Amino acid sequence: MTEFSGIIAGGGLVGLTLALALHQKGIKARVFEAVKEIKPLGVGVNLLPHSVQNLVNLGLLDEIEKVAIKTSSLAYYTQDGKTIWREARGLNAGYDVPQFSIHRGDFHMILLNAVRERLGPENVITGHHFTHFEQDGEGVTAHFTDRHTRDEVGCAQGDFLVGADGINSRLREIFYPNEGPPKYSGQMLWRGVTEMEPFLDGRSMFMAGHNDLKLVAYPIRAESATRGKSYINWIAERLIPSDLAARAADWNERGRLEDFKPYFADWNLGWLDIDKLFENALSIHKFPMVDRDPLPKWSFGRVTLMGDAAHAMYPNGSNGVSQGVLDAMTFADLLAKASDVETALTAYEEARREATAKISLANRQTGPELVMQMVKDQCPGSCGATHSCIPKEILEEVATAYKKLAGFDKQTLKATK
Ligand SMILES: Cc1cc2nc3c(=O)[nH]c(=O)nc-3n(C[C@H](O)[C@H](O)[C@H](O)COP(=O)(O)OP(=O)(O)OC[C@H]3O[C@@H](n4cnc5c(N)ncnc54)[C@H](O)[C@@H]3O)c2cc1C
Secondary structure (H helix, E strand, O other), rough: OOOEEEEOOOOHHEEEEEEEEHOOOOOOOEEEOOOOOOOOOOOOOOOOOHHHHHHHHHHOHHHHHHOEEOOEEEEEEOOOOOOEEEEEEHHHHHHOOOEEEHHHHHHHHHHHHHHHHOOHHHHHHHOOOOEEEOOOOOOOOEEEEEEOOOOOEEEEEEEEEEEOOOOOOOOHHHOOOOOOOOOOEEEEEEEEEEOOOOOOOOEEEEEEOOEEEEEEEEEEOHHHOOOOEEEEEEEEEEEOOOOHHHHOOOOOOOOOOOHHHHHHHHOOOOOOOOOOHHOOOOEEEEEEEEOOOOOOOOOOOOEEEOHHHHHHHOOOOOOHHHHHHHHHHHHHHHHHHOOOOHHHHHHHHHHHHHHHHHHHHHHHHOOOHHHHHHHHHHHHOOOOOOOOOOOOHHHHHHHHHHHHOOOOOHHHHHHHO
8 A cells, every 4th residue: 555644734623533533544644734732612503423433433422422411312493392203213213323413513523533643643733834835746735824924834744734623724825815715604603511400311413493593502511411401502593685694604793682582572382481592592603694606626636625615514414513524534545446546536526516506505405404494484384282283294205314314314324334
């Protein structure tokens, strides 16, 4: 086997997963991260069964199980608590592996510890903001600066360079200098976490409302459950088409209660105190629902894009992280089998670019959450505790079609295992 050595720009969830996947295949990699210290930031994310299967293969199941919640079901409701659709998830749905709801920071630390342990701490280099690269027939050189002072801090040489540098990717900007900022959907998200009494069975994820006003919530920490509580991740979503400031797409921007809480004043789900959920939040962040257009090309010689840098998508369908994990595993697999880097990077793009583009576009049509708007538009108002205005078969069709598209329907998973 040819001995390749790679440079990964970005030590987020996908960059670190890639480092682990390459290491498992015996391929050397170094991760260069812009921030000086990698901290457990963010709130909840979901790991769907197709990505969990890969994380199991990377030997991370035990660590994830210790901290995360095994999601039991996903349900959609109207704002008065009437059920639209409910489906089992993960092990409850008969998958071989769980679906996890997890704190992004917890997952990030699991990956970081594993990379430091397996690849050696010297291979995670922080305080290195990737700025530009050169490549030729022999290899690629990446250049880095200190993000704050803009002083050069060094360069690295390797056989390939992967830009896993997130939604505001510098590498993507080099390839597509005229693209501009991420695209705003018109929806503003306030993302928070609150520890309080569990709702439903304590392991369920729910979405309520419709396109103009929505609430999503799910518990994310196992430790909280051991004390009889739920560490609930929630997202309050409001249509604000004209909010120009929204487009900044800064994951760390603080949110204000008064900007969203009043809009939910007349909501009554029956089994969750929404006022308490919002008022007792440990943190609230504001983030616009943004994505990026699918790209015509990811791989340029020895250099390629991955994760949000390649295909930042709306969170509908909870697929962002999972698709990044699939990118990383696919890339490592193909590179391990290839005799030259350029062929592997082309094959990686062929395997992943169109597949992720379809999901991004489906998410623009609200993905599986379409069922909520269908009920809002079509319900005559005479439904009881469970909506019967849309035939069950149609709801099921929406759910199954999305799972197939995203690659986590049971049949596809069994075939690719
Ligand atoms: C601080 C933060 C909080 C987040 N919180 C949530 C959340 O609560 N819920 C959710 O669904 N998603 C969240 N996300 C996004 C989520 O992590 C991604 O959508 C998904 O995991 C894809 O991962 P990624 O590795 O491609 O991107 P990211 O996880 O965004 O990681 C990109 C990494 O690249 C680094 N980076 C950026 N530019 C450069 C550069 N030029 N050179 C070197 N390194 C660079 C960033 O510091 C970051 O560590 C958050 C992302 C960040 C950065």
